[in-house]
Amino acid sequence: xxxxxxxxxxxxxxxxxxxxxxxxxxxxxxxxxxxxxxxxxxxxxxxxxxxxxxxxxxxxxxxxxxxxxxxxxxxxxxxxxxxxxxxxxxxxxxxxxxxxxxxxxxxxxxxxxxxxxxxxxxxxxxxxxxxxxxxxxxxxxxxxxxxxxxxxxxxxxxxxxxxxxxxxxxxxxxxxxxxxxxxxxxxxxxxxxxxxxxxxxxxxxxxxxxxxxxxxxxxxxxxxxxxxxxxxxxxxxxxxxxxxxxxxxxxxxxxxxxxxxxxxxxxxxxxxxxxxxxxxxxxxxxxxxxxxxxxxxx
Amino acid sequence: xxxxxxxxxxxxxxxxxxxxxxxxxxxxxxxxxxxxxxxxxxxxxxxxxxxxxxxxxxxxxxxxxxxxxxxxxxxxxxxxxxxxxxxxxxxxxxxxxxxxxxxxxxxxxxxxxxxxxxxxxxxxxxxxxxxxxxxxxxxxxxxxxxxxxxxxxxxxxxxxxxxxxxxxxxxxxxxxxxxxxxxxxxxxxxxxxxxxxxxxxxxxxxxxxxxxxxxxxxxxxxxxxxxxxxxxxxxxxxxxxxxxxxxxxxxxxxxxxxxxxxxxxxxxxxxxxxxxxxxxxxxxxxxxxxxxxxxxxxxxxx
Numbered sequence: 001x002x003x004x005x006x007x008x009x010x011x012x013x014x015x016x017x018x019x020x021x022x023x024x025x026x027x028x029x030x031x032x033x034x035x036x037x038x039x040x041x042x043x044x045x046x047x048x049x050x051x052x053x054x055x056x057x058x059x060x061x062x063x064x065x066x067x068x069x070x071x072x073x074x075x076x077x078x079x080x081x082x083x084x085x086x087x088x089x090x091x092x093x094x095x096x097x098x099x100x101x102x103x104x105x106x107x108x109x110x111x112x113x114x115x116x117x118x119x120x121x122x123x124x125x126x127x128x129x130x131x132x133x134x135x136x137x138x139x140x141x142x143x144x145x146x147x148x149x150x151x152x153x154x155x156x157x158x159x160x161x162x163x164x165x166x167x168x169x170x171x172x173x174x175x176x177x178x179x180x181x182x183x184x185x186x187x188x189x190x191x192x193x194x195x196x197x198x199x200x201x202x203x204x205x206x207x208x209x210x211x212x213x214x215x216x217x218x219x220x221x222x223x224x225x226x227x228x229x230x231x232x233x234x235x236x237x238x239x240x241x242x243x244x245x246x247x248x249x250x251x252x253x254x255x256x257x258x259x260x261x262x263x264x265x266x267x268x269x270x271x272x273x274x275x276x277x278x279x280x281x282x283x284x285x286x287x288x289x290x291x292x293x294x295x296x297x298x
Numbered sequence: 299x300x301x302x303x304x305x306x307x308x309x310x311x312x313x314x315x316x317x318x319x320x321x322x323x324x325x326x327x328x329x330x331x332x333x334x335x336x337x338x339x340x341x342x343x344x345x346x347x348x349x350x351x352x353x354x355x356x357x358x359x360x361x362x363x364x365x366x367x368x369x370x371x372x373x374x375x376x377x378x379x380x381x382x383x384x385x386x387x388x389x390x391x392x393x394x395x396x397x398x399x400x401x402x403x404x405x406x407x408x409x410x411x412x413x414x415x416x417x418x419x420x421x422x423x424x425x426x427x428x429x430x431x432x433x434x435x436x437x438x439x440x441x442x443x444x445x446x447x448x449x450x451x452x453x454x455x456x457x458x459x460x461x462x463x464x465x466x467x468x469x470x471x472x473x474x475x476x477x478x479x480x481x482x483x484x485x486x487x488x489x490x491x492x493x494x495x496x497x498x499x500x501x502x503x504x505x506x507x508x509x510x511x512x513x514x515x516x517x518x519x520x521x522x523x524x525x526x527x528x529x530x531x532x533x534x535x536x537x538x539x540x541x542x543x544x545x546x547x548x549x550x551x552x553x554x555x556x557x558x559x560x561x562x563x564x565x566x567x568x569x570x571x572x573x574x575x576x577x578x579x580x581x582x583x584x585x586x587x588x589x590x591x592x593x594x595x596x597x598x599x600x
Contacts, residue, residue, distance in 0.1 A: 012403070013399075013400040013401075013403035013404060013405045014400070014405065014406065016396045016397065016399050016400035017396070017397045017400035017401070017405055017408070017411060019392075019393050019396060019397075020393045020394070020396065020397035020400075020411070020476060020480070021397075021407075021411050023393065023469065023472050023473070023476060024411070024414050024415065024418060024473065024476070026469065027426075027430055027469030027470065027472060027473050028414065028417075028418045028421075028426065028429075028473050029414065030429075030433060031426065031428075031429025031430045031432065031433045032421075032425070032426075032429050034429055034432050034433050034436065035425065035428060035429045035432060038432055038436075047439075048436075048439075097321075097325065100318060100321050100322075101321065101322055101325055103318065104318040104319065104321065104322045105322075108311075108312075108314070108315050108318055108319070118322075121326060122325075122326070122329070124577075124580065125329050125330070125333070127526070127530040127531075127534075127576050127579075127580055128333070128530075128534065128572075128573050128576045128577070129533075129534040129550055129553065129569070129572050129573065129576065130534060130536065130550075131534075131536065131550055131553045131554050131557065132333070132336070132553070132569035132572060132573055133332065133333065134557070135336065135557055135565060135566070135569055136332035136333050136335060136336040136569065137332050138336075138348060138349075139332075139335050139336060139339055139348060139349045139350065139566075140331075140332055140335060142348065142349055144347075144349045145349050146335070146349070146350055149349075149350070177328065177329070177332075180325075209312070209313060209314060230420055231420065234420045234421070234422055235422075237422060238421075238422020238423055238424045238425060238537075239422075239424075239537075240424055240537070241536050241537055241540075241554065244554075245554065245557050249558065255422065255424045255537075258424050258425075258428060259424060259540065259541070262428050262431060262541045263541075267428075267432050267435070270428055271428065271432065274424070274425045274428050274429075277422060277424075277425065278421075278422070278425055281422060285420075
């Protein structure tokens with residue numbers, strides 16, 4: 001009888017995975033389903049009303065079919081646009097910076113021990129508090145911070161620069177500070193799998209350094225680039241903590257809208273916003289995976 | 299030109315080395331500079347402010363912190379985060395190892411479970427947080443109306459909410475730590491040689507004996523690593539906890555609130571303390587891994 005033990009094996013495996021699966025069923029899939037459901041519910045000041053309505057979605061896009069009297073976009077669209085702008089900027093910077101750091105670690109550091117040490121050096125801050133890492137910019141970028149003091153001492157500016165802290169600049173800076181790690185790790189991982197003889201072959205065939213980089217290293221690192229990009233983009237699209245703290249609670253973001261609506265217990269509105277956010281994020285990820293596949297086919 | 303070279307002559311650095319070294323150095327400075335700054339400033343003298351210069355050095359702001367910042371009980375939040383982090387760490391280790399073992403066999407639905415796990419990792423945290431908060435509030439409403447229908451008035455009056463540290467917040471943290479745990483288990487078992495286990499089984503070991511005497515010591519260091527992920531990620535978690543915790547707050551949530559209200563170096567002192575806890579956990583992990591490795595190598599017959 002060969003089938004019996006194998007069957008028992010499969011059952012045992014199922015029981016081993018069951019607690020893990022249960023956590024995701026209970027705290028991930030069910031909550032997401034409820035978000036989708038409640039986004040279609042009605043509500044008043046006191047309670048949720050389980051009756052199907054599209055009111056929440058309509059109210060989010062209210063007035064979005066035309067520009068306002070001042071020539072601006074409606075709140076929802078301009079918030080999405082601003083969040084996307086942050087997303088694109090942070091993505092571009094972390095990609096270039098993360099790629100450069102990973103490239104240095106993977107191809108220029110020759111000793112394996114030193115490589116590990118430097119890699120760990122890059123990842124240690126990931127395990128420390130994000131809020132503290134944001135707060136730590138205050139003594140540097142504040143009105144009387146180190147940067148302004150230095151600039152004034154050098155005579156480069158007369159007045160302290162106001163846009164250094166609690167501004168779009170500090171938000172992007174903090175994002176790059178916090179999340180470049182998410183680019184470095186997967187890209188480094190991809191680069192370490194590249195067969196070194198390919199680089200030598202390229203150089204023997206007369207390729208310049210840039211040509212090797214662009215035609216050999218970048219295509220072979222694309223899985224890492226893709227994974228890192230997905231991490232950074234989903235984090236920035238849903239963020240409300242970094243934009244809140246570093247923007248001095250003055251800059252709007254999609255995540256912040258959801259957070260504020262939740263704290264006012266406007267769950268159906270928050271849920272509808274969450275569904276839209278999710279749709280946008282999934283579209284971006286889908287686009288990214290398409291981009292990578294197309295490159296592979298070319 | 300022949301490419302053979304004597305080994306003791308080091309290959310000259312290629313053109314990109316120096317610029318990239320500078321980029322790397324600046325990046326490390328960028329990573330650590332601000333943290334070092336607030337560490338130094340947390341020892342600011344009593345008259346000092348949020349920025350340089352240092353007006354003397356003192357432990358004044360640490361004492362202020364111990365006395366409490368405004369209405370916030372830092373000590374209680376600290377203990378709550380410590381307890382939650384420990385629970386998350388233990389559950390992350392146990393559940394990830396079990397699931398990792400399951401994936402080594404034929405696991406029906408394994409692909410779907412893996413897909414869900416990765417989806418949880420990259421899902422915007424605010425969506426997860428909102429979902430869990432909503433779920434528990436709907437549960438509250440349902441339970442209250444049930445209690446009302448049953449006429450259990452006293453139970454109804456005493457019932458507050460199911461939202462809490464070890465219910466909703468624990469679940470929210472696990473959706474963030476378990477994916478890392480499973481990915482580490484995959485990395486471990488990808489490089490794991492099943493011959494050891496088979497040898498144990500051939501020698502008559504039960505599955506439990508094969509696991510506890512052979513597999514566990516071999517994957518021990520990685521398990522410690524998973525534990526560190528579990529604790530440190532929970533210790534600093536904000537986004538997923540924010541809407542899913544109810545009335546009490548964890549330390550990072552209090553910290554986030556304090557950034558807007560506290561304008562003294564006490565907040566830097568708090569930052570130094572939480573960072574030191576994270577670093578201690580990391581150091582402890584490294585020490586435990588080294589210890590496990592040494593024990594594993596001395597136990598081997600020579």
